[in-house]
Amino acid sequence: MSENQKVAKAATQRNEIRLDRLALIGTFGTETRRHALLRHSTGRIEKVQMGERVAGRRVVAIADGVVFLKSSSGTKRLDMPEG
Numbered sequence: 001m002s003e004n005q006k007v008a009k010a011a012t013q014r015n016e017i018r019l020d021r022l023a024l025i026g027t028f029g030t031e032t033r034r035h036a037l038l039r040h041s042t043g044r045i046e047k048v049q050m051g052e053r054v055a056g057r058r059v060v061a062i063a064d065g066v067v068f069l070k071s072s073s074g075t076k077r078l079d080m081p082e083g
Helices: 003-011
Strands: 023-030 033-039 045-049 057-063 066-071 074-079
Touching (some): 023 057, 023 066, 023 074, 045 057
Antiparallel strands (some): 023 033, 033 045, 057 066, 066 074
8 A cells, every 4th residue: 555545544534643642644755855744733734854853853764654753762653554
Protein backbone atom coordinates (compact mmCIF):
# COMPACT_ATOMS: atom_id res chain seq x y z
CA MET A 1 0.00 0.00 0.00
CA SER A 2 1.41 3.38 -0.96
CA GLU A 3 1.88 6.19 1.56
CA ASN A 4 -0.97 8.15 -0.08
CA GLN A 5 -3.29 5.16 0.24
CA LYS A 6 -2.36 4.78 3.95
CA VAL A 7 -3.13 8.46 4.62
CA ALA A 8 -6.45 8.28 2.74
CA LYS A 9 -7.48 5.13 4.57
CA ALA A 10 -6.50 6.50 8.01
CA ALA A 11 -8.37 9.74 7.30
CA THR A 12 -11.63 7.83 6.96
CA GLN A 13 -11.20 5.48 9.95
CA ARG A 14 -12.39 6.28 13.47
CA ASN A 15 -9.80 6.45 16.26
CA GLU A 16 -6.81 5.88 13.96
CA ILE A 17 -5.07 9.12 14.95
CA ARG A 18 -4.85 10.21 18.59
CA LEU A 19 -6.29 13.71 18.67
CA ASP A 20 -4.98 14.54 22.15
CA ARG A 21 -1.28 14.49 21.20
CA LEU A 22 1.15 15.19 18.39
CA ALA A 23 0.51 12.74 15.54
CA LEU A 24 2.12 11.94 12.21
CA ILE A 25 -0.37 12.16 9.37
CA GLY A 26 1.96 11.87 6.38
CA THR A 27 5.48 11.85 4.95
CA PHE A 28 6.47 12.93 1.47
CA GLY A 29 9.25 14.33 -0.69
CA THR A 30 12.41 13.02 -2.24
CA GLU A 31 14.98 10.89 -0.47
CA THR A 32 17.19 13.94 0.07
CA ARG A 33 14.40 16.38 0.94
CA ARG A 34 11.80 14.63 3.10
CA HIS A 35 8.89 16.38 4.79
CA ALA A 36 6.28 15.30 7.29
CA LEU A 37 2.82 16.54 8.15
CA LEU A 38 2.17 16.58 11.87
CA ARG A 39 -1.12 17.23 13.62
CA HIS A 40 -0.91 19.04 16.96
CA SER A 41 -3.38 18.33 19.76
CA THR A 42 -4.94 21.73 18.99
CA GLY A 43 -5.78 20.52 15.48
CA ARG A 44 -3.09 22.62 13.79
CA ILE A 45 -1.34 20.87 10.89
CA GLU A 46 2.36 21.63 10.43
CA LYS A 47 4.75 20.70 7.62
CA VAL A 48 8.26 20.01 8.95
CA GLN A 49 11.61 18.92 7.57
CA MET A 50 14.91 17.71 9.02
CA GLY A 51 16.44 20.00 11.62
CA GLU A 52 13.29 21.98 12.38
CA ARG A 53 11.82 22.22 15.88
CA VAL A 54 8.32 21.08 16.72
CA ALA A 55 6.71 20.78 20.16
CA GLY A 56 10.05 21.41 21.87
CA ARG A 57 11.87 18.68 19.93
CA ARG A 58 14.13 18.67 16.87
CA VAL A 59 13.24 16.60 13.78
CA VAL A 60 16.22 14.25 13.38
CA ALA A 61 14.89 11.74 10.81
CA ILE A 62 12.01 11.34 8.37
CA ALA A 63 11.39 8.12 6.46
CA ASP A 64 8.33 6.56 4.82
CA GLY A 65 5.66 6.62 7.51
CA VAL A 66 7.91 7.52 10.44
CA VAL A 67 9.44 10.63 12.07
CA PHE A 68 11.99 10.82 14.89
CA LEU A 69 11.97 13.83 17.23
CA LYS A 70 14.86 14.41 19.66
CA SER A 71 14.92 16.36 22.91
CA SER A 72 17.15 16.42 25.97
CA SER A 73 14.99 13.68 27.49
CA GLY A 74 15.38 11.29 24.54
CA THR A 75 14.09 10.46 21.10
CA LYS A 76 10.41 10.05 20.27
CA ARG A 77 9.20 8.02 17.30
CA LEU A 78 5.97 8.98 15.55
CA ASP A 79 4.50 6.35 13.22
CA MET A 80 1.73 6.55 10.69
CA PRO A 81 -1.46 4.80 11.84
CA GLU A 82 -1.62 1.18 10.72
CA GLY A 83 -5.13 1.58 9.30
